[in-house]
Amino acid sequence: MSVLEGSSILVTGGTGSFGKALIRRLLDEVKPQRIVVYSRDELKQWEVRQLFNDDSRLRFFIGDVRDLDRLNRATHGVDYVVHAAALKQVDTGEYNPSEFVKTNVHGSQNVIEACINNNVKKVVALSTDKASSPINLYGATKLTADKLFTLGNHYAAAYDTRFAVVRYGNVTGSRGSIIPKFKALHEAGKSLPITDLRCTRFLITLPQAVDMVLDTFELMQGGELVVPHIPSHKVTDLAQAIAPGAKMHDIGLRPGEKLHEEMISPEEGRRAITVMDGKYYILEPELATWGYVKRTDGTPVEDGFHCASDKNDIWYDAEDIREILNLEV
Template identity: 55%
Template sequence: MLTNASILITGGTGSFGHAFIPLTLAKYKPKRLVIFSRDEMKQWEMAKQFRDDNRVRFFIGDVRDKERLARALNGIDYVVHAAATKIVPTAEYNPFECVKTNVNGAMNVIDTCIDAGVKRVIALSTDKASSPANLYGATKLASDKLFIAGNSYSGAADTRFAVVRYGNVMGSRGSVIPFFMSLKNKGVLPITDARMTRFMITLEQGVELVWTAFDDTIGGEIYVKKIPSMGIMDIAKSVAPDAETDIIGIRPGEKLHEQMIGVEDALHTYEYEDYFKILPAIHNWSEDPVRIGDGRKVPPDFVYSSDKNTDWMSPEELELWIEKNRQKML
């Protein structure tokens, strides 16, 4: 599907973009891959990595700027929407800015993609959008709903919108593993709560889920990858086995456990071999046999959260992953 296509990724200089771009170039050999983002220095640094590949293009712009988005989408077939204000405390202290990017920006992406005749759009979501406890999660829930409803707006343009949702990305900027690694030599790791659990997904798995969504979507689905969980104390022990831990208390808006599918969504959720799909409740799309495919409906009380997961990553498995990916996190 993506072979010889023109693809644009918003917020493409982030951790996801750094994984998506080389993997997609290698697997699908697209005609064009456009990185749309507002940080010129990050684009300048990323451009050095792809200086010999004329398929990779860079476009300075902000999803808040509808006219600039419209210009960037000229001739684009597929879009990955990864741009967002993501840091929980930043969103809490700058709520207007968070809404402008995560909600207004989402509306701009939807409108301009329909106008440009883009074929399919995959928006990246977060575990924090499921039963949100902070502004970031609330804006991403709103964004998810907008992209789902976008399928009703596309009309004759036939632009399809879907969402990919995942939690803690191992080794990404701002994630706990590189944070703990940076403090390893100090001998003390700050822990918000010893009971805390997190989902563990690699960037490569996140990219593969986006590819799956592009290939599978009819429109309006939320894709959730099946991944293991891990306790925060085991993560700390894997990163710095000799370090002490200092319990500092949970931060405002922070969850004890990550949740990607709440009980409210169970009525519309189907299970597949490697992932779950939350089907849209609007227009009876959750009963559409084409969208359901070979999925199996989950129980009505189903919740997919990091503490109730049946799959757990061991400290030994994480240690092996860290050793293999250490250079990427330096």
Template identity: 50%
Template sequence: MLNDKSILITGGTGSFGKKFTETILQRYPDVKRLVIYSRDELKQFDMAQLYPEHKFPQVRFFIGDVRDAQRFRRACEGIDVIIHAAALKQVPAAEYNPDEFIKTNIGGAQNIIDAALSSEIKIVVALSTDKAAAPINLYGATKLVSDKLFVSANNIKGKRDLRFSVVRYGNVMGSRGSVIPFFMEKARNGNVLPITHKDMTRFNISLEDGVEMVLWAIENALGGEIFVPKIPSYRIETVARAISPSATLDYVGIRAGEKLHEEMITESDSYNTIDFERYYAILPSDAKKEKYLKHFNASEVTPGFKYNSGTNTEWVDEDALRVLIRQYVDPEFEPRV
């Protein structure tokens, strides 16, 4: 699928970008070029040690910001596929620095669209977040706008063979800044774990499953879809107990911009949502639904359906979380008792 193709990953030195790069090089050894585009020179230097030029001549590193339209267009020369993973993501930081998040998450998205429309790029897959569904925080609102921009870009591509689609999923297990490594560090340094609310829930997906979903979208998307995986939920309190059954739980209250439960498909979205295999797809409101139903061998969801981490039918308990932590985060993990 991607052999002899040139791929660019924005935010390529992040958790997703590193796992995506590893997967591509293992699965598609004849990939023509893999461009890691990010603004952090130290992370690029560290990642370059894993992929030295004499062993991986197809891997290239571009220092640049998605806010810089001219630099990004230069990086896109000869590229076939863009994976857009770059974003500012911390919810509390967004509440106090809204202009910075708007510049990166919205302005950066538009720069990527403009570059794709003015080049020979064939496929763009943008990573989204559950916080973009019915957002109550600035971060989620910027990602919702980003999702809308990518979906709408399919309307202005003309007759070109160019597809824009979006992949939306929940908390990535073990990713930088996420709750599991945060609790593991806290447990090592005092064993008091801060819990925002005893009933708080989140969706859970592994980094590997996130990468597989993007690869699936590259191969299967028609353009305009927001793909949503069928994944389990966990309670934040359950995560804390899985990591340290003996921990003191300090209930600190919900932070600015946080939801008690996350949602990936709202009730309003249900009228444009289809269901197939491991995924749902939210279609553009003006889409010819029959085309998508046939292509994905899908069915329509029931009107009024919603996909919420608090009402999910699939859950991860303490024992299952420990197994997943050993599998995806730390093979030597043992709960602190």
């Protein structure tokens, strides 16, 4: 039985692609008592109401994570929180750095404060590969948020609230996916723009991302950073999966974009273990004042471990990607 069964759960950013997939799983399989959908956009909230046929277990709060008072109201009576709200576009962050700091950093601290204030039991915050060795403003704000949540357990040591973080790359097929754009270009006989033909990326689907969050609620003590062990792919193979035989051209990396994704840096890798038969890596806290007990069910990684998309031991080719995404040729 899931620890979430029969509970009250709040999802910040709950109208996004991940939020909707999580809500569907919670309603269909976990059977919570109540789900609070917290987001800024009333239109998206209306659309989610229609999507779930006004399910009586759903509650909708218009609010911004920048607003601590509103978060305090929304988390009243809540048992568990999934923090998915963030500003995420790399290039937008380069032009609007202070706005990203307000949402991704100050907003994260507000979530922490509200959860402690309202005796929330567990909080899982969503991170990104760009928080590992960040080279752009978005990644820097998410790394800061990661630290706020994992180290926030010190802040909450005298309380029952515990925080953990999950880190993964772009979710394939989520909102803003490149799939429809590439299909349209290919059908028009045009070449597909690839930021760099050498690029590699990790591949994770929405169901896998949801699995990861639900698993983290089960395994966490507080202070963990959880990373999935998932396959890599070449961006050119993704393009060929979407549009077989399409021409491709190199347009160069965008500002703040990496050639290869990284989810665990060499420095972080020194404290990584694998759990659940290698399904996940966990970075355990180095200093824990909240009663964290070092795990005995994990396997230490090899010396010099580095989780990057070009150094992976699992790879998908175009045919694999096409099958996973149910793409028709």
